[in-house]
Amino acid sequence: MARLSAEERRRLLVDAAIRVMTRDGVAQATTRAIVSEADMSLGAFHYCFRSKEELLENVIVAITERTALPAQEILEGPGDVEEKLRASLMSYWQHVLDHPAEHQLTYELTQYATRTPGLADLARTQYRNYLKTNTRLMEALRANADVAWTVPTETLVRYLTAVIDGLTLLFLNERDAEAATAAIDLAARQLLNLLAQPA
Amino acid sequence: MARLSAEERRRLLVDAAIRVMTRDGVAQATTRAIVSEADMSLGAFHYCFRSKEELLENVIVAITERTALPAQEILEGPGDVEEKLRASLMSYWQHVLDHPAEHQLTYELTQYATRTPGLADLARTQYRNYLKTNTRLMEALRANADVAWTVPTETLVRYLTAVIDGLTLLFLNERDAEAATAAIDLAARQLLNLLAQPA
DNA sequence: GTCTATAGGAAGATAGAC
DNA sequence: GTCTATCTTCCTATAGAC
Numbered sequence: 001m002a003r004l005s006a007e008e009r010r011r012l013l014v015d016a017a018i019r020v021m022t023r024d025g026v027a028q029a030t031t032r033a034i035v036s037e038a039d040m041s042l043g044a045f046h047y048c049f050r051s052k053e054e055l056l057e058n059v060i061v062a063i064t065e066r067t068a069l070p071a072q073e074i075l076e077g078p079g080d081v082e083e084k085l086r087a088s089l090m091s092y093w094q095h096v097l098d099h100p101a102e103h104q105l106t107y108e109l110t111q112y113a114t115r116t117p118g119l120a121d122l123a124r125t126q127y128r129n130y131l132k133t134n135t136r137l138m139e140a141l142r143a144n145a146d147v148a149w150t151v152p153t154e155t156l157v158r159y160l161t162a163v164i165d166g167l168t169l170l171f172l173n174e175r176d177a178e179a180a181t182a183a184i185d186l187a188a189r190q191l192l193n194l195l196a197q198p199a
Numbered sequence: 200m201a202r203l204s205a206e207e208r209r210r211l212l213v214d215a216a217i218r219v220m221t222r223d224g225v226a227q228a229t230t231r232a233i234v235s236e237a238d239m240s241l242g243a244f245h246y247c248f249r250s251k252e253e254l255l256e257n258v259i260v261a262i263t264e265r266t267a268l269p270a271q272e273i274l275e276g277p278g279d280v281e282e283k284l285r286a287s288l289m290s291y292w293q294h295v296l297d298h299p300a301e302h303q304l305t306y307e308l309t310q311y312a313t314r315t316p317g318l319a320d321l322a323r324t325q326y327r328n329y330l331k332t333n334t335r336l337m338e339a340l341r342a343n344a345d346v347a348w349t350v351p352t353e354t355l356v357r358y359l360t361a362v363i364d365g366l367t368l369l370f371l372n373e374r375d376a377e378a379a380t381a382a383i384d385l386a387a388r389q390l391l392n393l394l395a396q397p398a
Numbered sequence: 399g400t401c402t403a404t405a406g407g408a409a410g411a412t413a414g415a416c
Numbered sequence: 417g418t419c420t421a422t423c424t425t426c427c428t429a430t431a432g433a434c
Binding site: 024025027028104107108110111114115123124126127128131151152154155156158159161162163164165166167169170173174175179180182183185186187190193194 | 223224226227303306307309310313314322323325326327330350351353354355357358360361362363364365366368369372373374378379381382384385386389392
């Protein structure tokens with residue numbers, strides 16, 4: 001077999017793990033299933049990672065980065081504040097509709113991390129990052145558009161984060177795209193109501 | 200040992216399973232851990248249930264009922280529509296603050312069911328029940344108080360369900376009661392804005 | 399009905415030949 | 417670096433004595 005660096009193999013194994021988990025769930029992602037997906041031997045796994053937990057730590061970090069990146073890009077663009085807010089929400093929402101399994105996986109990983117003593121911190125960090133990303137989004141909107149929110153930023157951000165999370169979860173479990181989209185439309189309108197009315 | 204009916208044992212095992220899962224997570228709830236918690240022999244398990252999956256089916260049904268019951272009681276009480284809506288939300292919220300592990304468990308079970316071929320239907324049913332309960336809540340509010348909602352009931356209900364779910368999930372992961380409560384206060388105000396203004 | 403003993407298999411991790 | 421064979425442990429499920 002090809003001689004790959006340990007670093008390269010680590011990357012391949014993390015990617016393979018994400019594919020297996022997305023397809024079959026976290027519980028089914030055994031070391032054997034992962035190395036099989038990556039077309040490696042079982043021995044290669046423990047040559048690259050000290051334990052399965054070490055792999056999972058890397059998987060969680062990789063997934064969180066993938067989720068955070070698009071959210072930050074949305075923000076930079078033209079349009080007034082209302083358009084941008086709606087566009088941001090809808091861009092995220094389209095990603096949920098197109099890639100439900102990926103989002104399902106992030107929730108599974110959060111729970112897995114919460115229940116794994118060595119990874120519990122990661123679950124907290126994951127959510128802190130969501131909140132931080134959304135805070136930057138809301139503050140940038142305010143700064144660019146010179147508007148104000150009628151509620152404290154911390155509260156607004158938690159409300160926004162919760163609505164996004166809740167609607168995603170609802171769609172993942174109900175799989176009614178039309179109904180969920182109507183609800184997120186309502187959520188967007190409700191958020192815009194929190195903008196201070198221009199005098 | 201005492202001679203118990205199979206039905207009684209089934210009840211005891213389901214309760215024991217819920218305790219183990221609440222404490223240690225679904226993945227840790229092995230048949231051995233459950234019978235140990237119930238103070239039974241391993242053999243008793245397979246005398247009462249054909250398989251572990253059959254137990255889990257019963258666990259999910261039991262948990263869903265427990266969650267749905269308080270929500271229905273909240274509804275029957277005095278007060279105007281605004282008070283009742285706020286009181287309902289806050290009663291649920293207090294339960295989340297007091298028993299986070301129980302709510303954590305319901306999310307875990309939903310995921311477990313989703314990933315288990317024989318139980319996948321149960322996950323859908325669970326969410327359909329949440330929606331149905333919330334629909335009854337909203338319709339009863341409307342009927343009792345003779346007010347109208349400014350959005351379709353189906354959309355309102357999904358929005359409500361999502362906000363509740365999202366804030367619960369946020370609290371479970373962030374564990375900041377103060378911040379999450381401020382957000383649910385905001386959510387309650389936002390919901391009340393969807394009532395048609397009395398002329 | 400109740401329990402112990404055990405089958406049968408899959409998991410994570412390791413040893414050691416190449 | 418790579419891979420096979422194996423160790424140990426834990427799982428669900430069953431068999432069969434009492």
